[in-house]
Amino acid sequence: SAVISQKPSRDICQRGTSLTIQCQVDSQVTMMFWYRQQPGQSLTLIATANQGSEATYESGFVIDKFPISRPNLTFSTLTVSNMSPEDSSIYLCSVESSGDTNEQFFGPGTRLTVL
Amino acid sequence: KNQVEQSPQSLIILEGKNCTLQCNYTVSPFSNLRWYKQDTGRGPVSLTIMTFSENTKSNGRYTATLDADTKQSSLHITASQLSDSASYICVVSATGFQKLVFGTGTRLLVSP
Numbered sequence: 001s002a003v004i005s006q007k008p009s010r011d012i013c014q015r016g017t018s019l020t021i022q023c024q025v026d027s028q029v030t031m032m033f034w035y036r037q038q039p040g041q042s043l044t045l046i047a048t049a050n051q052g053s054e055a056t057y058e059s060g061f062v063i064d065k066f067p068i069s070r071p072n073l074t075f076s077t078l079t080v081s082n083m084s085p086e087d088s089s090i091y092l093c094s095v096e097s098s099g100d101t102n103e104q105f106f107g108p109g110t111r112l113t114v115l
Numbered sequence: 116k117n118q119v120e121q122s123p124q125s126l127i128i129l130e131g132k133n134c135t136l137q138c139n140y141t142v143s144p145f146s147n148l149r150w151y152k153q154d155t156g157r158g159p160v161s162l163t164i165m166t167f168s169e170n171t172k173s174n175g176r177y178t179a180t181l182d183a184d185t186k187q188s189s190l191h192i193t194a195s196q197l198s199d200s201a202s203y204i205c206v207v208s209a210t211g212f213q214k215l216v217f218g219t220g221t222r223l224l225v226s227p
Contacts, residue, residue, distance in 0.1 A: 004158075041219070042204060042217040042218060042219045042220055043159070043204075043217050044217075045214060045215075058214075090156075092158050092159075094158075102146075102147075102208065103149070103161060103164055104149075104161075104215065105161070106151075106158035106159045106160070107158050108157055108158045109156070109157065109158045111156060
């Protein structure tokens with residue numbers, strides 16, 4: 001299994017500002033993902049963070065709003081830009097194991113509230 | 116369309132009782148099915164992963180079943196504890212696709 005930490009664990013931000021969320025894994029992983037979980041909803045994939053190249057975004061998510069960095073195989077950041085109250089969610093980092101079942105492990109999440 | 120549906124949406128049971136959560140999926144081609152437990156304010160934690168050839172898998176008091184023919188899975192919790200209060204999410208993986216398909220979860224409350 002992988003141990004994943006995220007910073008910050010929670011934050012309250014003003015609309016129009018940006019927040020960068022950090023994700024650190026205790027081992028090198030190839031696949032790293034960012035998810036959003038809106039209140040009362042299940043997880044929605046934002047993007048796949050690719051090491052050494054631009055992230056791959058899902059439909060409805062764009063790089064200008066959610067820029068992602070992946071400088072190495074153990075670290076990634078997600079920035080939520082020009083925030084609005086609709087961005088209030090839990091943001092989760094996830095990594096995929098290299099085993100047969102490609103199990104995914106999730107970080108503890110970052111709870112973001114935008115006022 | 117790849118979908119995962121869970122029932123019930125929420126459930127309240129008394130401590131010590133058993134319960135069963137349901138998951139129906141239409142994901143194809145099927146690779147594996149996972150059950151996650153998500154405590155409030157935390158990230159999901161894996162309980163079980165089952166491939167096509169597995170029809171039951173246990174993890175302590177949690178037992179998952181899979182019927183690949185009817186595309187149904189269940190998660191049975193035995194002798195529930197207060198700490199079992201959480202959301203339980205069914206997630207299905209399709210062969211050849213990295214993207215997982217998430218159910219909306221069942222919110223379980225175990226009452227003393």
